[in-house]
Amino acid sequence: MSADVIDGKAFAANIREKVAAEVARMKETAGVTPGLAVVLVGEDPASQVYVRSKGRMTREVGMESFEHRLNDDVSEQELLDLVETLNADPKVHGILVQLPLPGHMDSEKVINTIDPRKDVDGFHIQNAGRLMTGQKSMVPCTPLGCLMLLRDRLGDLAGLEAVVIGRSNIVGKPMAQLLLNERCTVTITHSKTKDLQAHLKRADIVVAAVGRAEMVKGDWLKPGACVIDVGINRLEPEPGKEKGRLVGDVDFASASEVAGAITPVPGGVGPMTIACLLANTVTACCRENGLAEPEGLTA
Numbered sequence: 517m518s519a520d521v522i523d524g525k526a527f528a529a530n531i532r533e534k535v536a537a538e539v540a541r542m543k544e545t546a547g548v549t550p551g552l553a554v555v556l557v558g559e560d561p562a563s564q565v566y567v568r569s570k571g572r573m574t575r576e577v578g579m580e581s582f583e584h585r586l587n588d589d590v591s592e593q594e595l596l597d598l599v600e601t602l603n604a605d606p607k608v609h610g611i612l613v614q615l616p617l618p619g620h621m622d623s624e625k626v627i628n629t630i631d632p633r634k635d636v637d638g639f640h641i642q643n644a645g646r647l648m649t650g651q652k653s654m655v656p657c658t659p660l661g662c663l664m665l666l667r668d669r670l671g672d673l674a675g676l677e678a679v680v681i682g683r684s685n686i687v688g689k690p691m692a693q694l695l696l697n698e699r700c701t702v703t704i705t706h707s708k709t710k711d712l713q714a715h716l717k718r719a720d721i722v723v724a725a726v727g728r729a730e731m732v733k734g735d736w737l738k739p740g741a742c743v744i745d746v747g748i749n750r751l752e753p754e755p756g757k758e759k760g761r762l763v764g765d766v767d768f769a770s771a772s773e774v775a776g777a778i779t780p781v782p783g784g785v786g787p788m789t790i791a792c793l794l795a796n797t798v799t800a801c802c803r804e805n806g807l808a809e810p811e812g813l814t815a
């Protein structure tokens with residue numbers, strides 16, 4: 517193996533330490549405690565684990581955590597009412613509504629009901645528009661975490677060729693926008709892209725956000741490329757095992773023979789997403805209270 521393995525877990529722990537120090541300072545100097553509300557609709561076990569670990573880490577950095585669990589047969593109006601209540605609650609500085617929502621709900625409407633100043637996911641149309649036009653915004657957590665890892669590894673990204681695989685509103689598009697803001701030359705690829713491998717062969721930076729287990733192979737990559745694997749895919753369990761292994765969208769074994777650096781799954785982008793969610797909550801709370809924003813926690 518030639519690639520350096522990027523330790524997202526350690527990097528994320530470092531960010532959470534910075535967040536914790538900031539939270540302590542805010543309590544002491546301004547008497548405010550940042551609060552994060554997480555809304556989970558339905559009983560999906562994987563989502564419940566994710567919400568629990570977010571809640572634990574929120575409390576570990578000294579912030580307040582508010583968890584709201586609704587049955588999946590709740591009406592859209594009841595969810596909208598809860599969002600409005602959280603918008604009006606001065607103890608809540610960040611609101612995350614876990615996606616995907618049940619099919620009978622209009623996710624766009626729910627997201628756009630969140631007060632954009634409390635939209636720590638950065639999914640509200642105002643935040644997406646602000647990011648696109650270079651105005652101060654809340655930046656989506658997963659792309660922000662990826663950017664932090666890339667900057668740490670590569671320094672100035674200007675002029676580098678970046679290929680983003682996937683064009684979702686929550687990962688691919690904001691990721692591409694952040695890389696463009698860094699003045700990379702950015703290509704966004706997707707399921708209708710004709711020759712993905714031809715694009716990847718030129719890429720100094722690859723961000724894979726597809727949702728297809730181990731799709732990207734090592735011989736598709738430019739030697740020395742920096743590979744950020746966003747995918748979270750659960751394989752079928754091996755015989756006698758209850759749970760399948762967690763893998764990314766990149767075939768780690770072959771890719772690590774060719775890449776210069778690569779994030780593992782688990783232990784790469786996932787922990788960064790949670791750390792950036794906490795960082796965004798601190799940022800939102802500082803803005804709300806007219807406090808100086810900490811360095812190094814935003815894009």
Ligand SMILES: NC(=O)C1=CN([C@@H]2O[C@H](COP(=O)(O)OP(=O)(O)OC[C@H]3O[C@@H](n4cnc5c(N)ncnc54)[C@H](OP(=O)(O)O)[C@@H]3O)[C@@H](O)[C@H]2O)C=CC1
Binds near residue numbers: 725789
């Ligand atoms: N680590 C973390 O913190 C997070 C991880 N994830 C994970 O990241 C992955 C992507 O998530 P998300 O963006 O929400 O997924 P979506 O399903 O919304 O988007 C997937 C994208 O991949 C594209 N795609 C599908 N098949 C191919 C293919 N064969 N070649 C090229 N592109 C393809 C799709 O193209 P098209 O648009 O044409 O259909 C689409 O744009 C998932 O595994 C998810 O679990 C997500 C969020 C956070």
Ligand SMILES: Nc1nc(=O)c2c([nH]1)NC[C@@H]1CN(c3ccc(C(=O)N[C@@H](CCC(=O)O)C(=O)O)cc3)C=[N+]21
Binds near residue numbers: 566612613785789
């Ligand atoms: N409104 C909203 N915002 C999101 O940011 C959001 C969402 N909905 N819905 C689901 C996806 C997925 N996502 C993950 C975040 C962290 C890990 C994570 O911490 N993963 C760990 C390990 C997980 C494990 O071992 O089970 C890791 O990769 O090391 C995974 C997945 C955020 N998402």
Ligand SMILES: [Mg+2]
Binds near residue numbers: 637657659789
């Ligand atoms: Mg996110």
